[in-house]
Amino acid sequence: MNWELIFGQIKWTSFVFAGMIENPSLSEAIASGAGSIAVLGALATVILLTVKGWWVPLWRDWLTSVDHKKVGIMYIAIALVMFARAVIEAALMRAQQLSATDGGGFLSADHFGQLFSTHGTIMIFFVAMPFITGLMNYVMPLQIGARDVSFPLLNAISLMLTMAGAIVIMVSLVVGQFSTGGWSAYPPFTGIEFSPGEGVDYWIWAVSLGSIGSTLTGLNFAVTIYKKRCPGMTLFRMPLFTWTTLCTSILMIFAMAPLTAATVMLALDRYAGFHFFTNGDGGNMMNYANLFWLFGHPEVYILILPAFGVWSEVVATFSSKRIYGYTSLVYATMCIAVLSFAVWLHHFFTMGQSANVNAIFGIATMIIGVPTGVKVYDWLLTMVGGRIRFSTAMLYHINFLLTFILGGMTGVLLANPGVDFQVHNTLFLVAHFHNMIIPGVLFGMFAAVQFWFPKVFGFRLHEGLGRASFWCFAPGFLLAFFPLYWLGMMGATRRTYMWSNPDYLPWLALAMLGAVLILAGFALMVTQIVVSVRQRAQLAAPLGDPWDGRALEWSIPSPPPAWNFAVLPQVTSQDPFYEAKKAGTAYRSPASYEDIEVPRNTATAPLIGLFACAWAFGLVWHIWWLVIVSFVLIWAVVIARSFATDTEETVPAATVKAANEAFLAAARAAPGVTRDQEMTSANRGRAIPEALEGRSGTIASGAPVEALS
Amino acid sequence: MPGSQGGSVTLRGIVGLLAAAVPKIALPKIALPAIALLAIALPGAGFAGSFLEPAGPIAAGQLSHFGVISMLMLIVIVPMFVALPIVLYRYRRGGKGTYRPDWEFNWGLELLIWGVPVALVVALGTALWRQTIVGDPYRALGPDPLVVEVVALDWKFLFLYPEQGVATLDLLALPEGRPITLKLTSGTVMQSFIIPRLAGQIYAMAGMQTQLNLLADETGDFTGRNTQYNGLGFATQSFTTRVMSADDFEGWVATAKTQQAGLDAAAYARLLPPAVVNEPVIYARFTPGLFDQIIASFAPGMAGGHAGHGPQAGADTPAAITAPATSHQQHDHTPEAAQ
């Protein structure tokens, strides 16, 4: 049999370890080390699952589940695993740049190229995206009083496609090389002429799988919000996190398509000799730049909007106060979503279009700053008249307000073509987008984890370790990225594995220190989770409302039952649960119970994910039999599933009633805790609303605001 | 103003009026020393040949614009840094602030938080518009510019001087005080060309032509480089820009003409394989029209149809390029535009 027929272009030298054997160096050793970690990690997981006998529960309770809550948890698990890889890559890049003045360093130029490409690609598509998607999955249906999303199976398929993409990118650690074209993969550099080999193909197929998954998610969530709100939940009573989820979903529907188009066209160039983006024969890379950023700019808002939603929930809850300017926040979010499609050109002011075009897009970019600025001040005003508790999530929020606004300032600077001409493609830009993404999105997600963890697992996270990790992350970020602004102004280009300018050294050293702190913060966060699991008995808050919450998700047990709401809630105002607690109508038994239909588990989604993964791998390595077989199998699964009729199972009313009445009885019997006891083991999740407590100051609802200072 | 935008006179009038209303004139004067001070106060703050130390009007304009925008932005930044600590202190749990759990809106504040950013964006936008037009890389900086054709290669830059008939690799010799028009293209992947102390970036793309106008008002060696990742040699893809007095430049050209090497199509082909150039190379002559041939080489079919249309690059006189009123036609990226 012919080797190539079976294995495509894989050769023995494709394996990362071959590089180490054939030409040993520190750079190769690190590559092999990373490959080994990937292999050993996978092996360790297999052994653990086998020894503990967890294969069956994993398959039965998780992989085949279509429950939005489990899907959400799996998304976030992917995000955390991928974050571990990408953040280590970031630290490696930092160390390389520090140690490499005038040559030297320990990474080869090619290895560094792969590092910034995998770091960027993973952070965007397999950390930030799954993180926000997982969170929206978990929280949004609970906030609108729904039992699941509109299309639970589609939801699981989105997850599995994303997981397939993540696996493909992990496989590239072991088999073959990754692209060096960066996360944006600009042709013609990424075309077959300049980047032969499998690297760019890994990028193309991993990203394509992720982007198709996200398109489906967007459709699913938008429909869910339109159609599955509980009675009384009008649009303008929706919690702000749900509003931002809606805007993000709409952005996903429209923005992922250009990306998929761009990656497929690039693939056609590479596989089939097309000339969409090649240098010659009518190809034009400017089309790629436009398509990519037509996705790329809305993408940053896809990421930040859910985080904005988190900030709104966190600041209102930990200030024990209504959000300031709800309507204004909603309109600001909508403005941002619409405008985000009108500014993509600011990513290539330097392409030679006329000054007028540049000016128009520059001004459009500044205009987005207006609603964003409004939101920031809305959050500040939310605290005015509140009683602020400095929980870990709230610390992240305060840090966000201060740092995000500085990132906004540098963003406005970059919106000026004249400024951009100088700092485009430098570390100034790198500092700017990390300044938005880390305190904004990433820390927003970390705050969300602190906030909703007790809802998801029924116990709080260890507060002390949470703070410790915050106090590493926040200064770590400042140290790691603020020097980069200055470096960029001094002319340090991005994606550069070494410079010969000794003036950069002190700044690179500071940035390295910051990266170390960030790593320490992450280690503390993992520790926090482990310690909290160990101490789950003391930290337990099964009664569902540990933070004196406001929206519907806090009205149900933690963790919530498969059906979420025993009886669909009736909503009459914003902050429905908070109002019910104040009015004394919370935890009342419903008049009657009904049978509930929940979707059955199905192997459809994991099978599609598995075959999609095989398909992508086959494409990367030109293993055509695998491509054909897995493609046929994907559609075979889809078709087979379309014949399945028995896709739902019924939970009898009696079961629902027993569970719910037990919960309500426990909640009613539990002594409510005040906010003073929030972080103690007395907090089992039954809150006395702060507004009823009257501890300090008087309650003066509705009174006009007093002047600041 | 040279390079006036046909048809947008009214718009510019309005913008100009708005701009006059903005008290921003004094700002650059404050901003520049502020930035400079900051820089000096910081350890190891060599400017490393960056735009923080401009050596020409374009880079100087970019730096002062940076200052203007930064200062204006403080209007929204500072209140947050002042108010947040106060709010946190006053309204912390147990603090003195009155608890108003249901307070959620106030028209006065609302107008303030929408109004200030809107007004600010008007000011910023006006400044942006003016600077963008003035700093347009396609706007010629005066009559009779020196034209240099730039070909971005892996990992080096080729400079062709049609007027002088000489060419260089990784050395850009320029006369002080004379407007310069760089015409750029790429013989390989897209690159981004910059000489930070003189002017900002512009992309160089195969089969297309872009333009960068600049002027040096200081002599000296300034580093220029590619900022768009293009493979293994990217980190070291820089070149020296040597600005000399007009007389020295004449002398330099005369010496260049005495060099042995010339650059014809075959020699150009030898430059194509990716490589880093350690020492600049000077060519005494080059095949006229080489620049346009390089552009056309990426679209043989298309260029063929236009071959007879007009003079090729050899006939490129400075006068033909400076016609500023048509500058925006030249933004066209098609190969035809190269003619």
Ligand code: HEM
């Ligand atoms: C948490 C600590 C992080 C550190 C220390 C870090 C560090 C870095 C470094 C050193 C680079 C390369 C800069 C260069 O081009 O020279 C980089 C690039 C990048 N990072 Fe991060 N990063 C972090 C987190 C993130 C996060 C959370 C995201 C997004 C969710 C992200 C997205 C990116 C992207 C998109 C690039 C550009 C890659 C490219 O050039 O194509 N990073 N980062």
Ligand SMILES: [Cu+2]
């Ligand atoms: Cu953008």
